[in-house]
Amino acid sequence: MDEKTKTENYLRGFGFQGTASRGDWIEEIGELSYGKELKNALVKPGNWTIGATGFGEFLPYDDNRVTLSPTEKDKWGLPQLAFDVEFKENEYNMREDIKKQIVAMFEAAGFKDVSAYDEETGPGLGIHEMGGARMGHSPKESIVNKNNQVHLVPNVYVTDGAFMSSSSCVNPSLTYMAFTARAANHAAKEFKSGSFS
Numbered sequence: 001m002d003e004k005t006k007t008e009n010y011l012r013g014f015g016f017q018g019t020a021s022r023g024d025w026i027e028e029i030g031e032l033s034y035g036k037e038l039k040n041a042l043v044k045p046g047n048w049t050i051g052a053t054g055f056g057e058f059l060p061y062d063d064n065r066v067t068l069s070p071t072e073k074d075k076w077g078l079p080q081l082a083f084d085v086e087f088k089e090n091e092y093n094m095r096e097d098i099k100k101q102i103v104a105m106f107e108a109a110g111f112k113d114v115s116a117y118d119e120e121t122g123p124g125l126g127i128h129e130m131g132g133a134r135m136g137h138s139p140k141e142s143i144v145n146k147n148n149q150v151h152l153v154p155n156v157y158v159t160d161g162a163f164m165s166s167s168s169c170v171n172p173s174l175t176y177m178a179f180t181a182r183a184a185n186h187a188a189k190e191f192k193s194g195s196f197s
Helices: 035-043 089-108 173-193
Strands: 014-022 048-056 065-073 079-084 153-157
Touching: 014 089, 048 089, 153 173
Parallel strands: none
Antiparallel strands: 014 048, 065 079
């Protein structure tokens, strides 16, 4: 990222994931041509397009919470989860820079007809979201311990993204897998030792 254009009004960072494709016969669905002209149009490759989506880190704010609802119940009568989570100024400032940087990058690469888009989004609408069952040393400040065990229910392990308090801006799937393998190994040892009944 060019230091001259870097915005300093947010913490952490972001990455991009993109795609490029060429149009195909679907562009002729409108059937504006027919006969030989249509046949030729159907086998001719279409125009190239390229796009990218920014993935920024959502900071682990203490006031973002997942709790048990005091009123809403599931079909078994158990409390449902209540989410009190929101993006804050840091995420919105980063989002503006994401749009600015991708346009600058594409224009510097020589692409034409470059524009940014901004779809309505918020917590829960992305992929690989994290948090809600933070890992830590104390049950007062976290849900799971260093082995991914729920502090208050040690025969329950949480190994999806819930135990991680922050997402970074990269795909965390291999990290989930590593923690899951470690937690499964720990659970097997605990089971063999008779810790779980």
